[in-house]
Amino acid sequence: MNNTKKYTRRHFLQDMAFGGGGLIVLGTFGFRIFKDKEQNLIKAISVNFEKCTGCRTCETACSAYNHPIVIDNEKVNGLGNPHYSNIKVYHFNPDIDIPSTCALCPDAPCIEACPVAPDMITGRKALYRDDNMSIKNDTERCIGCMQCAKACENIRGGIIHSNPETHKPEGMCTLCDGNPHCVENCPFGALDYIEIPADRDIANLAPAKIAERLIKQLYNINV
Amino acid sequence: MAINGYYGQLLDINLTTGEINKSQIPEEDLKRFIGGRGLGTIILWDKLPGPGVDPLSPENVLLFMPGPFSGLPIPSSSRTTVVTKSTRTSAVNSKYEHGSTVSYSNMGGFFGPEIKFAGYDGICITGKADKPVYIKIEDDNVEIIDAGKFWGMGTEEFDNALIDELGDRKFESCYIGPAGEQLIPMASILNTAARAAGRGGTGCVMGSKNLKAIAIKGTQSPKLGDHKAYIELLSKVRKSFREDNTDELKWWRHGGTTGALTSSSRNGTQAVKNYGEGTFGEIEKIGTEANREKVWKRDFACFSCHLACKKSGIAKGSYSVMVHDGPEYETGTMLGANLLISDLSGLQKLIAVADDYGIDIISVGNTIGFLMEAYEKGLIDKAYLDNIDLKWGDVAASLEMMHKICNREGIGDKACNGVKYMANEIGQDSHKFAIHVKGHELAAWNVPVNSDYWSITYATSNRGACHMNGGSPDSQDDAALRDSIAACSFASTWYKDEISYAKFLTAITGLDWSEEEFAKAGTRIFTLEKMFNYREGFNINDDVLPPKFFENKFTVGDHKGAIVDRNFFKNHLADYYKLRAWDTKTSKPKNETLIDLDLGFTIERT
Numbered sequence: 001m002n003n004t005k006k007y008t009r010r011h012f013l014q015d016m017a018f019g020g021g022g023l024i025v026l027g028t029f030g031f032r033i034f035k036d037k038e039q040n041l042i043k044a045i046s047v048n049f050e051k052c053t054g055c056r057t058c059e060t061a062c063s064a065y066n067h068p069i070v071i072d073n074e075k076v077n078g079l080g081n082p083h084y085s086n087i088k089v090y091h092f093n094p095d096i097d098i099p100s101t102c103a104l105c106p107d108a109p110c111i112e113a114c115p116v117a118p119d120m121i122t123g124r125k126a127l128y129r130d131d132n133m134s135i136k137n138d139t140e141r142c143i144g145c146m147q148c149a150k151a152c153e154n155i156r157g158g159i160i161h162s163n164p165e166t167h168k169p170e171g172m173c174t175l176c177d178g179n180p181h182c183v184e185n186c187p188f189g190a191l192d193y194i195e196i197p198a199d200r201d202i203a204n205l206a207p208a209k210i211a212e213r214l215i216k217q218l219y220n221i222n223v
Numbered sequence: 224m225a226i227n228g229y230y231g232q233l234l235d236i237n238l239t240t241g242e243i244n245k246s247q248i249p250e251e252d253l254k255r256f257i258g259g260r261g262l263g264t265i266i267l268w269d270k271l272p273g274p275g276v277d278p279l280s281p282e283n284v285l286l287f288m289p290g291p292f293s294g295l296p297i298p299s300s301s302r303t304t305v306v307t308k309s310t311r312t313s314a315v316n317s318k319y320e321h322g323s324t325v326s327y328s329n330m331g332g333f334f335g336p337e338i339k340f341a342g343y344d345g346i347c348i349t350g351k352a353d354k355p356v357y358i359k360i361e362d363d364n365v366e367i368i369d370a371g372k373f374w375g376m377g378t379e380e381f382d383n384a385l386i387d388e389l390g391d392r393k394f395e396s397c398y399i400g401p402a403g404e405q406l407i408p409m410a411s412i413l414n415t416a417a418r419a420a421g422r423g424g425t426g427c428v429m430g431s432k433n434l435k436a437i438a439i440k441g442t443q444s445p446k447l448g449d450h451k452a453y454i455e456l457l458s459k460v461r462k463s464f465r466e467d468n469t470d471e472l473k474w475w476r477h478g479g480t481t482g483a484l485t486s487s488s489r490n491g492t493q494a495v496k497n498y499g500e501g502t503f504g505e506i507e508k509i510g511t512e513a514n515r516e517k518v519w520k521r522d523f524a525c526f527s528c529h530l531a532c533k534k535s536g537i538a539k540g541s542y543s544v545m546v547h548d549g550p551e552y553e554t555g556t557m558l559g560a561n562l563l564i565s566d567l568s569g570l571q572k573l574i575a576v577a578d579d580y581g582i583d584i585i586s587v588g589n590t591i592g593f594l595m596e597a598y599e600k601g602l603i604d605k606a607y608l609d610n611i612d613l614k615w616g617d618v619a620a621s622l623e624m625m626h627k628i629c630n631r632e633g634i635g636d637k638a639c640n641g642v643k644y645m646a647n648e649i650g651q652d653s654h655k656f657a658i659h660v661k662g663h664e665l666a667a668w669n670v671p672v673n674s675d676y677w678s679i680t681y682a683t684s685n686r687g688a689c690h691m692n693g694g695s696p697d698s699q700d701d702a703a704l705r706d707s708i709a710a711c712s713f714a715s716t717w718y719k720d721e722i723s724y725a726k727f728l729t730a731i732t733g734l735d736w737s738e739e740e741f742a743k744a745g746t747r748i749f750t751l752e753k754m755f756n757y758r759e760g761f762n763i764n765d766d767v768l769p770p771k772f773f774e775n776k777f778t779v780g781d782h783k784g785a786i787v788d789r790n791f792f793k794n795h796l797a798d799y800y801k802l803r804a805w806d807t808k809t810s811k812p813k814n815e816t817l818i819d820l821d822l823g824f825t826i827e828r829t
């Protein structure tokens with residue numbers, strides 16, 4: 001690296017969002033492993049912690065889009081109770097807010113942990129990576145063992161949880177059919193749907209761990 | 224079946240008996256009083272056995288009221304109003320020993336939305352627990368839990384301790400600090416360790432019920448009247464914010480209300496030196512730019528807000544302190560300019576300590592300013608102040624006084640009652656510079672410059688002196704409406720024409736809220752509060768201003784010489800009553816006015 005520019009707090013925060021500081025909320029994945037059909041760059045959602053104000057608009061937008069209601073046979077956005085959102089914003093004191101969501105991890109420990117045998121034709125376990133790279137669950141085949149959630153909780157962001165009624169995993173980012181509503185509706189430009197460089201190796205972290213580092217960095221105190 | 228946009232359900236908790244009920248809110252009340260402040264006031268009116276109830280008795284009612292907008296991601300419209308009977312106000316001459324006004328105090332943050340998500344249009348607390356408790360609510364599951372180990376804890380520590388106990392960061396909560404526990408009349412209720420329902424003694428009432436906190440989360444949403452129309456309006460208003468390039472939006476994001484510290488000082492409208500001046504020469508030291516440079520690290524927004532006026536950081540200097548929010552215009556003026564304090568880290572320390580105790584910064588800053596003036600004038604000596612050398616601009620002395628007040632220690636046991644009480648104690652005409660109306664201390668906007676607006680604002684506010692009241696019937700009714708739907712006054716300029724509040728309320732409820740009917744509801748809500756107060760013994764003799772404004776001229780700044788003209792105020796107030804169709808001799812709303820507003824039921828009960 002020949003970058004001699006002064007390394008400022010802004011750079012640090014940006015790097016955190018993109019993974020240089022070892023932290024990422026929505027991560028990336030290597031191109032050698034994943035490419036979309038047209039061989040274009042893969043896109044994912046990144047968080048700029050400096051811009052996030054903790055308003056939770058992203059939660060309401062995610063919930064509204066992914067939990068639509070049907071009126072006159074037409075799907076319409078729901079009211080967006082944040083409880084049903086896949087992206088979650090966590091408040092911490094000292095003041096910092098951590099939006100946390102599925103990182104579509106390249107190595108997908110959640111899929112790795114799924115004990116359901118791969119389908120003979122598709123090669124998919126119950127938990128599988130869809131064509132758009134998002135993680136999906138085949139509820140027909142899922143046995144509800146929640147090993148996926150445990151794996152995510154143990155070594156990544158802990159974003160998978162059990163649906164209280166079906167007892168099947170949920171919380172994975174759907175990318176909203178290619179137009180993530182959290183990004184579109186963030187009032188502060190804190191979320192981006194970006195192209196990811198090829199060789200980044202970044203892992204999602206639990207919100208509390210991100211908060212701990214950010215608080216140290218921002219306020220220069222330990223919590 | 225409730226009206227659309229509501230559940231029609233009030234969570235009713237009696238802390239004496241431990242009874243928890245989900246009681247039906249009459250449809251008529253939702254239609255007439257909307258939610259938040261308005262709905263809270265009619266519930267208070269109905270639940271109190273009558274006038275004169277001691278606000279600290281178990282009979283008093285403490286209401287946490289979101290509005291019909293709360294929890295919907297309508298930008299900057301999810302505030303929470305706390306409604307109760309005030310611990311702060313008293314009439315010049317009431318037949319009731321405990322006659323006091325209604326109190327409504329409004330906080331941002333995330334608490335109100337979660338009340339809606341849990342399936343309620345409000346939470347109503349009555350009675351008194353026999354030991355400290357907190358309330359945990361998850362949808363239908365409501366528990367009253369021992370809070371002994373939290374009693375005495377400052378809000379800063381408790382904010383984290385409660386989350387640890389609950390084991391779930393997705394609970395939203397509000398709580399009191401040691402000030403509320405010790406029944407300091409000016410105690411406040413906080414959420415997120417900073418955002419406060421500060422005024423009117425909300426925290427004192429909560430403390431009197433032995434209630435430390437309420438934590439809540441939920442999974443529900445009401446059914447809307449016209450869902451598609453709402454979605455369309457939401458997308459329009461989001462677009463108007465997204466495409467907004469005005470200085471106003473930038474101003475809110477850059478400094479929040481702190482931006483007003485310097486502009487108000489320049490305009491001579493700031494409370495400086497216990498309201499003796501309108502301009503503070505050293506205001507730049509505590510203004511937006513100083514804070515941006517030295518203190519603030521990040522901007523914070525309330526639920527689904529696009530303004531993000533709250534700022535946090537670390538202040539370093541003569542004091543080192545975590546800053547959750549500040550200085551805002553009110554806190555920076557009341558503990559800064561009003562006390563001639565310009566040491567930024569000292570000011571931040573004072574704000575942080577006040578929030579940690581959970582005390583109304585407007586009232587406590589006003590009270591310390593009053594004592595400073597009395598001390599300077601020689602009406603009280605150092606011994607009276609427990610040896611505190613309470614001089615203008617002295618951070619350490621102010622801090623010491625703050626601790627005394629919040630712990631009811633020595634002089635603090637008296638001073639915690641505010642300036643009206645202290646003026647009675649000290650005598651010697653000190654009432655002339657006791658800056659309160661109806662016992663409630665004035666806020667950070669000074670009166671003489673723009674006195675036509677501010678004199679009416681303070682003299683006629685229903686919770687006693689209130690800077691958010693509005694200086695004309697129309698602006699007062701608008702404020703009452705915003706507090707009732709749960710909208711933030713800072714964002715009101717974005718809601719007009721085809722994206723007006725009335726249009727949103729129409730879509731949410733499916734009722735036909737014309738602009739006229741909506742405006743009338745504002746008048747109805749304000750007038751009901753007025754009738755509440757009238758019933759408690761407040762009349763025209765209580766709609767006054769402190770004598771200082773008629774006797775003291777500003778000596779510095781562009782508005783040197785500014786003073787309030789007594790006759791001007793008198794005439795202006797009479798005009799106000801006429802506009803309101805209130806009796807100009809008593810200030811009582813006329814019977815035909817009340818009947819026209821569907822408030823006929825108040826006539827026989829006053």
